[in-house]
Amino acid sequence: MSFADRFRVMEPKDFMNDSDRKKIHDAALNVLETTGIKVHSSVARESLKRAGAVVDEDTNVVKCPADLVGALLKKIPSKIVLAGRTEEYDLPLDRRHQYHTTDGCGISVWNDETKTRRKSTLEDIRKTAVLGDWMPYLSIYEPMVVAHDISSKSHVLKGLETAMENTTKHIETESTTTPEEARAQVEMAAAVVGSKDELKERHYLSAMVCTVSPLILDEGATDAAMVWAENHVPVHITGMASMGLTGPATIAGSLVVNHVETMALACAMQAHEPGSPLLYGSVQSSMDPKTGAYNSGSPETILISIGNVEMAKFLDLPCSAGGIGGSSRIPGLRVSIENSVLCSPLITAGSEVMNGIGLADGSTLLSYEQMMLDHEIVGLAINSQKDIEVSDEAISLDLIKKVGIGRNYLSEMHTLKRVREFYLPTLWDMSSFESWVEGGKKDLFAAAGEKAEKIISSHMPEKLDASVSNKLKQIVKDF
């Protein structure tokens, strides 16, 4: 079984019909053509203008006629492969696999003993990358925190270098805010896969780019998106319109806003570099009605994320909509409850990449314990969405007849072989109450933290070639 096979899930189920999807799409086309979207990146504006969009240079508002949008969207590859450092960790986006990333980008780290937070550092990126490399159900590593001990100029690059050194899995970069930062990261990814030409074929690095809701593409991140496009680094377009705040208070209305933003950035990328890969993303949510805060653990968040998946299906694009990552201020029970509920419906709907193992408090607080718990939640969720195999061998008619009435299947070769496919938790065992008492009555959260520490100190990720390591160091140093 390949690494990717671990993430193979049942065929996606439809939660919206094509007529409703088209209503959302048509409304979004209407907005894009009449209201338009503000594009602060001159590079993106220029590319869109060349393609035929109407650009107001005074206001930076770009309006795209529906036929232009349709023509540009057709250029996007429908299926791609997110590559690992080695082929073993390649992840096909073919509508039949479901992957999870680590969450990003936190700014502090939870200390469960003292119940306090401390500032995150580069060492946290190293440790989470090692832990992520070990995690059997983590597919994609995203540098999880800001390295406060590194200068703000180079912390994104240093974080990426640390990630590349410590995991062989695919890497998604998140906090890029300038085109220069994007170019340097392209150089780094090219150093790992061999060359910039090879990087165009092997998508070892992908990048999250957020729109600003409602209806804005900002300057730095969008300029960076154009660099990603030039180098065929897949972009997870991640709109965040929040119901009631930056989008209408209805799911359909906020889906329209997100669809406009997603199509606008997708069109800008295709106008700039036809055929550049991208994912229909989003981590939309509802606002907390009391404070307006990002409420990532709400039922509305699940529904709107499902809506995003449906719109990705409508455009037949790879999809990275929604994710786990509850909004509780501290890690623990509430985040785990929210994440458990968030996870499964989105896999059933067909989101191919879901964000975010390991952070609490609206993706700002890293907890090693929560990282372990989230990983377990993801493992359980993926394994409960597997195809139900109905082959002759699975039906095992002859075996049923052979065992007959009142006996059992324990000592059958068929059982011996197939029982290996059962999911076994990575975080807890099925031992008795007495052995739990003897083991010191550890609570699950504390046990998760202990296990994380053990893995971090014992797991040895496959090393990068020394010459590649040196190149990475040089690129970061020269930046």
Add this chain to the structure above:
Amino acid sequence: MDEKEVQKDLADAILSYDSVAAEKAAKAAIKMGMDPLNAIEKGLSPAIEDVGDKFEKMEIYLPELMLAADAMRTAMSLLLPLIPKDKAVSKGTVVIGTVQGDIHEIGKNIVSNMLMASGFNVEDLGVDVKTATFVEEAQKANAKIIGASALMSSTIGSQKDIIDYLTSMKIRKKHAVMVGGGPTTGQWSKEIGADGWGEDAATTVKLANKLIKRK
């Protein structure tokens, strides 16, 4: 129509979140020659305080609060120019903006609206505001408070820059600095030496009320 009825209309306009009614009632007050201070203090202010109380008790949500603030502003914009300068009703001036490199404005706008609604004179500098601009504008407006908002972990450093800038100009004590926005925390506010952290709009208004009384 007597003064009491107009005051009630002003209050009702706020309590029903209705800017059109607020404008109508303010115009009626002006037409009948009512003292604008009376219109504010007996009509508008008790109503907006009532809205604030209901919000505290979670009887109403943020959209009600925003709409009530809009109605308040509409009426105030008609009444305030008629009040002589020496009888100023403002609690004091707050200069507010989103820090350099950050164009997220919604949280800042909510706070800005609620500060206005609760009687502050607010100079909203918009988004992507340079550190020096915060300080220059605060000095120009003689603002006792500077409010700096940031939504991105990559831009919250600019909040510290404002404080460092004030310190380097030796005017740190002239302006209280309150910080807020998604990635900010009380701990962060302490670390950078801010005068307070606004966790959300309601607590920011409370904080401003506290800071404005400071000498």
